[in-house]
Amino acid sequence: MALGSNTKRYETPNHPFQGERIAEEHSLVERYGLKNKEELWRAQSELRDYRREARDLLGQTQSEDDIATAGGEFLARLKRIGVLDEEDRLDAVLSLEVSDILERRLQTVAYRKGLANTTSQARQFIVHGHVTVDDARVRVPSYTVDVAEEDSIAFDETSPLADELHPERAEGQ
Structure with missing residues (x-):
């Protein structure tokens, strides 16, 4: 294109x-x-x-x-x-x-993994650069997550959200 x-x-x-x-x-x-x-x-x-x-x-x-x-x-x-x-x-x-496609978005996978309390919060964390996939910061909530990449989704180590005591962290995460 x-x-x-x-x-x-x-x-x-x-x-x-x-x-x-x-x-x-x-x-x-x-x-x-x-x-x-x-x-x-x-x-x-x-x-x-x-x-x-x-x-x-x-x-x-x-x-x-x-x-x-x-x-x-x-x-x-x-x-x-x-x-x-x-x-x-x-x-x-x-x-x-269509739900099968939407379930593979980074936004949904991050929420299901427990990185956020809601899907909207997961979207905000991603857009603000707090989430990494394979140690690379991804800022696109619609990014399609491969099955192999699913376990490597985490908070960026330089992000304030990487601290487990951060008030915005999901409960139990």
Whole structure:
């Protein structure tokens, strides 16, 4: 993508004023501590792309062996980021939900790991540079955490939050 291009990385809903969809989106934004619905729509577009790729791969291939080889790299990527389990196959991609994508965000993983009391607090800690992944400071709450990186998420050692007695630290952490 060229510098300065303004290509949107998400699609907005086709029908903007559906009460049920709006309520569902609002609950997801609240539960995952997202900044706005744009972040949710970005995750939905990512999921849509995964499903599209899986459908294309399933449609191109004929036998079980063809499916295993054609979708190998695609499945390996989804397993690496933790969206799929190791034993899942290509057709499991079609049953994924947007919450599976949102669970792999750094913001959510840091909260689940106990670095923060809420997902919004986890977002603030990340944006303010208190959280590291593999000893590298990451300031992007939407960073997709690989399964291998999950254990290396911690507070930056130079951060005041690294002190266990800091008042903003999560209880028991």
